[in-house]
Amino acid sequence: MDEQAKNQSHNATGNVSSNAYIDSSKADRAVWLMKCPPAVSRRLRTPPSDGLDPSRPVAKVIVSIDPLNSNDDDSHPEFTMELAEAESGHPKCYAVDMNKDFIPMSVFSESPQGKLSVEGKILNKFDMRPHNQNLELYGKICRERTNKYMVKNRQIQVIENDRGAHMMPMPGMVTFSTAAPTEKKKAPAKTTETKRTRRDRGEMEEILFKLFERQSNWSLRLLIQETDQPEQFLKDILKELCVYNNKGTNQGTYELKPEYRRSGN
Template sequence: MEPHKENMEEYGRLCHERTKESMIKNRQIQDKKETTPVKQSDMKRTRRDHGELEDIMFKLFERQPNWALKQLVQETDQPAQFLKEILNELYEYNKRGTNQRTYELKPASRKSVEDTLAE
């Protein structure tokens, strides 16, 4: 196949322009937006006394029957792992249902708390 000889100059000019346009970089550098770190706090959380923290937790659970771990960490300002230890002792974790992924007071703990409040 051979191109038409009449349009050979025009075709050459068209190819040359296309090549020239493809070599031009039209991208622009954008300034990066400063992102704030998602770090919760610069200071490490210090553990409170076990009994003192239990009292605080009981007061929180009087206010609201179900709490997520994240909410408890914010309210008590305690390390999550330390809270989990206490939660596993006195509270049960809801895996299913409407209160999924929350903790609530165990029935046995409820009775002991009610007895101490009655006295």
């Protein structure tokens, strides 16, 4: 290992001496990465409880291959894991889905003495799920687990002081008023004219032309709402660009003078 790799090893662990090396003798060994439920993980790490040989396998993996499609590139073998012993109420049989589309990774280990080793290179990644024959059982486990975490643990505490001293609010927390309800304050009148700011006249004319493209007739009130301009300022522009309808179906509205209308309007 070169000096740069040695420094990287020291930076990664933080407690390895500067002359420590990573054992890479097993770097090319193929290993599997498997994602499994917590119940399966606990069972794989726990020796059998039936008093038999603790070195016997805790699970077996069954590989199923279709001989008719074994040479097909799209054909993948099917994996099934059966536990020798499962936790109470949990299934023993699981389907294992293989996936080769993942970022290349390696497995590292660290001994109690701080020695780092490469245990192998991940060849395949597996995701474990309950086998089809155990879906009903696994669904029941999931429902029970959800219901368990939804239950709120309530505690009842008996208050010895029956005079309610502990229930009285602290000073300043609550104020009581026995006075008659006061008259509701009236909202201040809006001073719309003083709050509205005039736009540039040319810009305002362009806005009005676009509004009259949307619809041909507008009342003054709606134009003020759309443009947010002072009423008198808006009236002066409308006087030059529009005709006010005193009667007819469009009484009380403005429409553009013929010379300002676009063809088709």
